[in-house]
Amino acid sequence: xxxxxxxxxxxxxxxxxxxxxxxxxTIALRLGELGFVPGExxxxxxxxxxxxxxxxxxxxxxxxxxxxxxxxxIHLQDSK
Amino acid sequence: xxxSTPRNxxxxxxxxxxxxxxxxxxxxxxxxxxxxxGVTVERKVGFFTTPQNTPIRVLDLPGAYSLSSTxxxxxxxxxxxxxxxxxEAQPEVLIGVVSASNLRLHLRFLLELKQIGVPVIVALNMxxxxxxxxxxxxxxxxxxxxxxxxxxxxxxxxxxVTQLLTTLDQPVPAPPALxxxxxxxxxxxxxxxxxxxxxxxxxxxxxxxxxxxxLHPVLGPLILLVILFIMFQTVFAWAQPIMDALGSGLNDFxxxxxxxxxxxxxxxxxxxxxxxGAGTVVVFLPQILILFxxxxxxxxxxxxxxxxxxxxxxxxxxxxxxxxFIPLLSSFACAIPGIxxxxxxxxxxxxxxxxxxxxxxxxSARLPVYTLLIGAFVPHxxxxxxxxxxxxxxxxxxxxxxxxxxxxxxxxTRGVASQEHPLLLELPPYRRPLLRSVALGxxxxxxxxxxxxxxxxxxxxxxxxxxSSFPFPPAHATGAAIDYSIAGRIGHLMQPLFSPLGFNWxxxxxxxxxxxxxxxxxxxxxxxxxxxxxxxxxxxxLLPILSSQWSMATAFALLAWYxxxxxxxxxxxxxxxxxxxxxxxxxxxxxxFGLAYxxxxxxxxxxxxxx
Numbered sequence: 001x002x003x004x005x006x007x008x009x010x011x012x013x014x015x016x017x018x019x020x021x022x023x024x025x026t027i028a029l030r031l032g033e034l035g036f037v038p039g040e041x042x043x044x045x046x047x048x049x050x051x052x053x054x055x056x057x058x059x060x061x062x063x064x065x066x067x068x069x070x071x072x073x074i075h076l077q078d079s080k
Numbered sequence: 081x082x083x084s085t086p087r088n089x090x091x092x093x094x095x096x097x098x099x100x101x102x103x104x105x106x107x108x109x110x111x112x113x114x115x116x117x118g119v120t121v122e123r124k125v126g127f128f129t130t131p132q133n134t135p136i137r138v139l140d141l142p143g144a145y146s147l148s149s150t151x152x153x154x155x156x157x158x159x160x161x162x163x164x165x166x167x168e169a170q171p172e173v174l175i176g177v178v179s180a181s182n183l184r185l186h187l188r189f190l191l192e193l194k195q196i197g198v199p200v201i202v203a204l205n206m207x208x209x210x211x212x213x214x215x216x217x218x219x220x221x222x223x224x225x226x227x228x229x230x231x232x233x234x235x236x237x238x239x240x241v242t243q244l245l246t247t248l249d250q251p252v253p254a255p256p257a258l259x260x261x262x263x264x265x266x267x268x269x270x271x272x273x274x275x276x277x278x279x280x281x282x283x284x285x286x287x288x289x290x291x292x293x294x295l296h297p298v299l300g301p302l303i304l305l306v307i308l309f310i311m312f313q314t315v316f317a318w319a320q321p322i323m324d325a326l327g328s329g330l331n332d333f334x335x336x337x338x339x340x341x342x343x344x345x346x347x348x349x350x351x352x353x354x355x356x357g358a359g360t361v362v363v364f365l366p367q368i369l370i371l372f373x374x375x376x377x378x379x380x381x382x383x384x385x386x387x388x389x390x391x392x393x394x395x396x397x398x399x400x401x402x403x404x405f406i407p408l409l410s411s412f413a414c415a416i417p418g419i420x421x422x423x424x425x426x427x428x429x430x431x432x433x434x435x436x437x438x439x440x441x442x443x444s445a446r447l448p449v450y451t452l453l454i455g456a457f458v459p460h461x462x463x464x465x466x467x468x469x470x471x472x473x474x475x476x477x478x479x480x481x482x483x484x485x486x487x488x489x490x491x492x493t494r495g496v497a498s499q500e501h502p503l504l505l506e507l508p509p510y511r512r513p514l515l516r517s518v519a520l521g522x523x524x525x526x527x528x529x530x531x532x533x534x535x536x537x538x539x540x541x542x543x544x545x546x547x548s549s550f551p552f553p554p555a556h557a558t559g560a561a562i563d564y565s566i567a568g569r570i571g572h573l574m575q576p577l578f579s580p581l582g583f584n585w586x587x588x589x590x591x592x593x594x595x596x597x598x599x600x601x602x603x604x605x606x607x608x609x610x611x612x613x614x615x616x617x618x619x620x621x622l623l624p625i626l627s628s629q630w631s632m633a634t635a636f637a638l639l640a641w642y643x644x645x646x647x648x649x650x651x652x653x654x655x656x657x658x659x660x661x662x663x664x665x666x667x668x669x670x671x672x673f674g675l676a677y678x679x680x681x682x683x684x685x686x687x688x689x690x691x
Contacts, residue, residue: 026150030504033146035185037265045288046295050393054503056295060184063291063507065389070504 004042004057005071012043013076021073028073035059036074086127086135088169089248091203092161092193093177094186095143096382096508098205100124101517102177102233103140105241111140123156131242132249139171145185147192151427161196170198173252175244176228177203180210180217181509183276187268191258194226199252202230203244209509214279222275227255287382287509294386304390307383308409311374322366330355330362349545367444368417368529369522371410375421376521378406380513385505392503398486399493401427401503404434408485411441415651419658420525433492435655436668439646440485442478449601449642450477456627457635481643484675547592567592581641581680582634582688595649632691637684644676 007013015038020028036042036059045063046056053068093099103111107126124140141160142153149155156165163170176193178186193200204219223230229247233240258267294300334355341347378384388402395402403425411418418438425431451474458470548567571589578588586605594601605622626635646652646669656665 027504029148030145030150032265033148033188034504034506035188035265045291046300046389047297048393049297049301049390054389054392056291056389056507058288061182062185063287065385065392065503065505065507067392067503 002076003072004044004066004074004076005052005055005068007042007044007057007076009044009047012041012079014079015040015042015074016077017075019073019075025073027070031070031073034064035062041079042074042076086137087173087248088137088139088171089173089175090139090141090160090171091175091177092141092157092189093143094145094179094182094189095506097143097177097179097182097186099143099177100140101514102175102203102205102241103138104517104520105238106138106244128245130245130249134249136248138175139168144189146189161193161198172199173248174198174200175203176200177205179206180204180215180232181206181213183217183272184268187271188264190226191264191267194228194255195257197254197257199254200228201244201247201252202226202228203233203240204230205233207232207240208234213285216277218275218277222271225271225274228252285509290510291386291507294383295389300386300390304387307378307387311371314370314374319367319370323363326366327363348549349542354542362530365526365529368414369526371417372421372522372525373518375406375410376518377513380511380517382508382510385507388505389507398489400430400433400489402505403427404430407434408438408441411438411443414443414445415439415441415648416529416654419651419654420528422658429493432659432664433489435658436492436664436671437485437489439648439651439668439672440481440488440644442481442643443648445648446642450474450639452623453626453635453639456623457630457632477639477643484644488671488675580684581677582631582637582684583641583680584630584634587634587638633684633687636687637680640679640683641676644672644679646672646676 002013004013004015015036017038018028018031018036040059043058044055045058048054054065055068055071056063056065057071091099091103103124103126107128110128111124111126126138126140127135128138129135139160141157144154144157146154147158147161149158159165160168160171161174174193174196176190178190190200190202202223204217207217210217217232219230219232229252231240231244231247233244258264294303334351337355338347338351341350375384378387384406387405390402391405392402395404398404404422407418407421407425409418410421415438418441419435422431422434422438425434454470454473458473461469463469463472546566547570548565550565552564554564568589570592571585574588574591575583575585583591590601590605605626652665652669655668656662659665
């Protein structure tokens with residue numbers, strides 16, 4: 001099982017879960033509100049110019065920029 | 081039905097749903113931009129009438145992803161939508177704006193609005209974009225299912241706006257609420273599968289093609305660099321002729337006003353207090369507007385979040401995020417538009433730190449002072465074969481300021497940084513900026529700048545003029561008139577405090593009017609040294625006097641002072657307006673003065689030791 005933080009550029013995967021780091025993890029809640037919910041497909045479209053961080057991902061018809069720690073909350077399974 | 085008191089409605093929707101262009105389409109120029117009391121969130125109110133002559137007052141609520149808020153913007157939206165806001169009544173009708181091309185994200189927030197229990201009219205925006213990518217939306221079915229009127233709109237044209245207005249004349253019932261605990265995502269998926277038809281083969285969108293270049297690890301930063309380079313070129317190059325023309329126009333105007341007046345008190349007040357004071361600031365208007373033309377265009381086009389993405393790592397070194405970059409960059413022209421541009425930063429802490437370090441970015445008003453002192457004290461000679469020593473010192477002053485800014489931001493963000501600091505930035509689709517929105521934005525900036533900052537500047541200048549003019553010197557006085565004035569006395573009083581920095585009383589006096597605008601310090605020094613020159617040519621006559629009367633240590637200490645000192649009242653005034661906190665303003669002035677004193681002291685001490 002891997003996370004969005006390690007999904008290689010150009011690859012697509014399906015979200016299995018979003019982990020909450022604390023009881024009131026506002027970042028995890030916000031990720032859910034933005035549509036990072038189990039069953040959705042995500043694709044990494046770009047990585048930052050200075051290493052892996054931040055990453056840009058496509059989720060349905062939206063695109064988001066995430067830092068590593070945010071992306072690491074999102075667990076994935078391969079789409080095929 | 082026609083009533084005299086306007087009906088209260090509000091536009092609510094996700095960021096990038098085209099809410100503001102719909103707002104502009106509805107209200108035209110009949111809108112007021114201000115801040116919500118106590119917070120720095122921009123408050124936009126507009127007025128229009130429906131076909132049946134019902135007056136409507138409409139609020140353009142800050143864009144939100146959810147009613148469970150995470151930012152001051154979203155707090156406002158939540159409080160007003162739920163009727164919890166202390167000053168704003170709950171809107172009678174909400175217009176839920178959704179982008180047809182991004183329904184997966186936007187419908188979820190619309191469902192949150194549906195749960196409130198207030199009538200909601202859905203403006204299905206950007207239908208043209210949806211058609212372009214081959215989406216077919218069953219608006220009738222969607223409307224029946226949601227229990228809300230759904231009106232297709234293209235906010236760039238009048239299309240749909242008329243229908244929206246007609247709907248406002250009809251009674252709209254509150255939509256039926258979904259059962260408690262409904263999974264909103266599942267509901268969105270159900271709605272999408274029932275009422276939206278995706279094309280069988282999805283073409284790669286324009287935005288994705290462009291992102292390949294703009295987000296590329298090597299090409300992306302290069303493109304950004306080119307854009308920034310052109311931006312700064314135009315800010316300085318395009319603005320210069322306009323500023324010159326404006327400056328000479330103001331001079332002519334001043335002369336025209338002043339000629340019929342006999343020399344004396346009134347003449348002096350108008351010339352030195354009002355006209356010179358307002359003039360120094362108004363001259364910066366072209367620069368500020370060109371800067372904002374770029375910022376608004378970059379923002380409207382959707383590029384700004386990409387720039388923030390590319391620079392996130394760099395800004396992280398200062399404990400900030402990519403969003404702080406553009407305001408800090410603007411501050412090299414003038415800290416005032418820089419501080420105003422910090423509004424684009426959503427995170428309140430980042431916004432505050434950005435505002436606090438903006439005065440450290442070397443603004444253009446410091447250049448005249450730097451040029452004069454470097455010209456007087458740094459020998460004109462070539463070092464290491466190719467470099468000009470004077471240019472090197474100037475570069476060093478800029479570099480010192482930037483490094484100090486990074487360190488200051490790092491220190492300020494230290495305590496809070498232990499808490500996770502999210503980026504979570506939406507990268508919206510690219511859009512062609514609307515001429516109408518850009519023009520409206522520029523107009524609002526110009527009015528805001530001229531009215532508020534202008535009045536503050538003029539009153540302060542009159543005050544400083546008074547301090548430097550009264551009381552008059554005795555009849556047989558030999559020294560400069562300013563020596564006998566309150567400002568002159570203050571200069572003498574200040575001197576013990578500043579003598580460790582090597583400042584003489586003349587410098588202390590010049591520091592006072594220099595508070596209004598940094599470059600005024602030069603003409604003040606000229607006055608103090610009784611040269612009688614004013615304005616631009618003061619420097620030429622001042623140069624030999626300074627190099628003969630000041631020590632090198634004093635000159636360098638004054639340079640160091642200017643790198644840090646927040647001695648521009650208008651910057652502090654804008655800071656006060658943007659943060660609505662005197663505590664922050666005093667804190668900023670305190671830390672900058674502290675740095676300036678320390679910097680000047682060390683520079684003076686080290687230069688003396690090295691000689």
